[in-house]
Amino acid sequence: MPMASHENESTTMTAAASLIQENKLKAAQLHSMNQQINILEQEVELLKLEKKWCFDAEGKRKIPTAEQQALKICQELVLYPHLTEDVVKALRMKHIDLQTNLSELQLKCDALKEYMK
Secondary structure, eight states: HHHHHHHHHHHHHHHHHHHHHHHHHHHHHHHHHHHHHHHHHHHHHHHHHHHHHHHHSOOOOOOOOOOHHHHHHHHHHHGGGHHHHHHHHHHHHHHHHHHHHHHHHHHHHHHHHHHHO
C-alpha cells in the first residue's frame, strides 16, 4: 500500500505542477491580450481625434497628413535649397511650440482629473 500512496502523491504533484504551468501560460496570454487591447484603444482614440480635427463634414481631409506635409517641404527644398536652414529652424520652433502646448494641455488634464475626484 505505501507504494501506491507514493505513486498517487507523485501523480497528484505532477498534475498540480502541470496546472500551475498552464495557469502561468494563460496569465501571460491574458496579459498580452490586455496589452494589445490597450494599443488598439489608443489607435482608435487617435483615429477619432484625426476624424474630428482633420476632416470636414463631408469626410474630405482639410488638413494634410504628416507625410503629405513632409513631402511638400522636401519638394520645396529641392526647388529652394538655400532655404534649408530656415526650414530646419522653423521645424525646431514648431517642435518647441508643440511641446509647450502639450505640457499646458497635460497640466489642464491633470487639474481636471483632480477636480473630478
